[in-house]
Amino acid sequence: MTMTKEEKKIYNKWYRQTHKEEIKIYQAWYDQTPKAKMNKTIGQWKFKGLISDDYELIYNRYLISETCEECNKPYTTKNKKCMDHNHETGTFRNILCNACNTNRRMKINTSGIPNISWDKRRNTWRYTKMINGKLYHKSSRDLEFLKQYKIDFEKEHYY
Numbered sequence: 001m002t003m004t005k006e007e008k009k010i011y012n013k014w015y016r017q018t019h020k021e022e023i024k025i026y027q028a029w030y031d032q033t034p035k036a037k038m039n040k041t042i043g044q045w046k047f048k049g050l051i052s053d054d055y056e057l058i059y060n061r062y063l064i065s066e067t068c069e070e071c072n073k074p075y076t077t078k079n080k081k082c083m084d085h086n087h088e089t090g091t092f093r094n095i096l097c098n099a100c101n102t103n104r105r106m107k108i109n110t111s112g113i114p115n116i117s118w119d120k121r122r123n124t125w126r127y128t129k130m131i132n133g134k135l136y137h138k139s140s141r142d143l144e145f146l147k148q149y150k151i152d153f154e155k156e157h158y159y
């Protein structure tokens with residue numbers, strides 16, 4: 001006997017309500033599997049703007065990395081492993097320790113603010129943000145305006 005769409009909906013709702021504990025245990029177990037961990041991390045990277053043909057390759061490089069690709073120091077709980085990518089183009093660069101990642105970002109962004117940099121060619125500040133493969137940008141000579149724009153824009157897109 002096949003269920004109609006409506007019956008299936010009711011059945012699923014009933015199942016979820018009567019099997020809460022089992023579902024919770026299963027979810028906790030699933031979250032610990034390597035595949036779930038990988039999908040979660042890759043999901044976060046995509047959200048941050050990473051664009052790649054092969055996310056798993058980057059993830060594997062991330063997994064096996066034991067020392068920072070810039071300073072060669074081992075990662076610690078205080079100085080964690082980071083995936084470094086170009087914030088304007090979305091391309092992957094390195095697996096770095098948090099300190100090197102922050103340093104690199106500061107050098108690139110003369111404004112000192114992630115995603116806002118001085119555009120020499122246009123002679124203006126430029127805010128660029130990659131979200132799920134789409135590039136958003138806004139230019140202004142007024143850095144304070146752009147800082148506020150960034151806050152408002154990211155609030156609107158993240159929540």
Ligand SMILES: [Zn+2]
Pocket residue numbers: 068069070071072073096097098099100101
């Ligand atoms: Zn480092």
